Amino acid sequence: MQSDSGKADAIRLDGKVAIITGGAGGIGAATARLMVARGARVAIADIALDAARAVVDGLPDAMAVPLDLESEDSIEAMVAQVSGHFGRIDILHNNAALLGPDIARQDGDVEHMGTALWDRTYAVNVRGTMIACRAALPHLRETRGNIVNTVSNLALQGHVIQSAYSSSKAAIIQMTRSIAASHGARGVRCNAVAPGMTLTPALREAFPPALLRAVEAETLRDRLGDPEDIAEAVAFLASDAARNITGQLLVADGGCASHVPGIAQFRAFFGEHQ
Structure with missing residues (x-):
């Protein structure tokens, strides 16, 4: 696609290959569809393989790949399968995380935290993300590609719930900066997106x-x-339009993390007195 100036539109992803972990639903599925619309070929890697196949169905140049982030072998096999199928990897979007209603109910404050849940949260969210980055980085150096990690605005704020999830996402923010610092001179960018509460199904x-x-x-x-x-x-950070952005956290939470506490009450008060 060409802009009015005749130059290639930098936000396009034509010819690029993207891995999207946790791509079977919610943010991952929406990202897969958008990246395909912008010209990318995508691999949806998910433990829920049937759901990943359902997302892939109807998308051109897309594949579903099994992925268990608790298994080092599974992660490395996924990266090898995508590279073997498409011949290259340009984008790694680490979106998968240990998150769901049953997990969330157990993930409260530290005093009542189960050690097994804490360890599993870090195994999936932090260790799994690290292994995925480690496996993809040789391919990303070849293509001068990039990594986009999904974190959370909870990584920036204290809360009465989800202490394991939020602290694991904070660890990924630091991992993002470390990868950007250690691999930027080799042509690899690494950024993170922090959603707020997002209306997934x-x-x-x-x-x-x-x-x-x-x-x-x-x-x-x-x-x-x-x-x-x-x-x-995510698609913006993964594109060449963001070529001068690396080591950064883009907070995409509708402004929740940007204001004084209790703004809803202040709105109500001043609204009543105007």
């Missing part, structure tokens, strides 16, 4: 409506974000 189904409304009230937009909103941020 799973969240709509599982999250209490009253708490959804409470978070929405603290959003500086007029609504919570959709998976497509986060996909736009």
